[in-house]
Amino acid sequence: MEKKLTEYTENVSKNISSKIQAIRSIVYHYDLSSIVINIKDLNELERNMVLEQLINNNLNLLKPILNKNNYRKIIREVEDITDFFDTDNISAISEEGDSITDDLLYKLMEENQWRLNLPISIENIKNYYVRSNIRSNEITDVLLWIILKLMTIYYCLTNPKTAN
Numbered sequence: 001m002e003k004k005l006t007e008y009t010e011n012v013s014k015n016i017s018s019k020i021q022a023i024r025s026i027v028y029h030y031d032l033s034s035i036v037i038n039i040k041d042l043n044e045l046e047r048n049m050v051l052e053q054l055i056n057n058n059l060n061l062l063k064p065i066l067n068k069n070n071y072r073k074i075i076r077e078v079e080d081i082t083d084f085f086d087t088d089n090i091s092a093i094s095e096e097g098d099s100i101t102d103d104l105l106y107k108l109m110e111e112n113q114w115r116l117n118l119p120i121s122i123e124n125i126k127n128y129y130v131r132s133n134i135r136s137n138e139i140t141d142v143l144l145w146i147i148l149k150l151m152t153i154y155y156c157l158t159n160p161k162t163a164n
Contacts, residue, residue, distance in 0.1 A: 029086045032144050048122045051143045056119040058150035063108055063118070065157055071105065074156040081152045082145075093138055097145025100129045104146070105153075 033040075039047050082094070107116035125146075126139060134142055 028084055030084055032085045032141065032148065036144060047140065051140070051147065052119070052122040054147045055122075055125070055143070055150065058147065058154055059104065059108055059116070059118055059120070061154050062105070062150065062157070066105065066109055066153070068109060068111070070157060071109075071153070074153065077156050077161060078149065078152045081156075082149055085145075085148060092133065093141045093145055096131060096134050097142045097149060100125065100142070101146050101149045103129060 039050055042050065104116060104120070106112070107114040110116075122143065125143070130139060130142060
């Protein structure tokens with residue numbers, strides 16, 4: 001009996017240790033700007049074209065599969081994932097990016113008779129969606145946050161989380 005209890009004790013200890021090790025191996029803060037460092041080589045027009053293409057590609061991917069119900073089901077997971085990313089002034093940038101993304105998505109889902117005509121231009125997003133509290137040098141980070149969130153939503157919708 002004591003040997004059996006010792007085995008259980010060791011097994012539980014080993015399982016907890018492996019989970020702690022797995023959790024500690026996770027990188028918690030990815031610098032959003034460093035992930036897309038190669039776009040900094042582009043001039044502003046080219047960079048905007050790349051960002052615009054990324055936003056529109058993801059909106060087009062989401063359009064046929066996104067609805068209010070499945071969005072509600074994954075939003076917590078999306079937030080958990082995006083919490084891993086950082087950038088300068090992360091609070092203002094993520095708040096602005098989340099707000100713009102939500103607005104685009106609700107229009108994409110045609111909520112409250114709103115409609116989003118695709119493709120949407122970066123200039124449209126900058127002029128009509130970005131609030132004045134965002135400095136001009138932060139707009140690219142806001143656009144990157146929008147892309148991050150759209151891609152995360154698409155990933156979560158197309159790769160449902162399984163219970164461990």
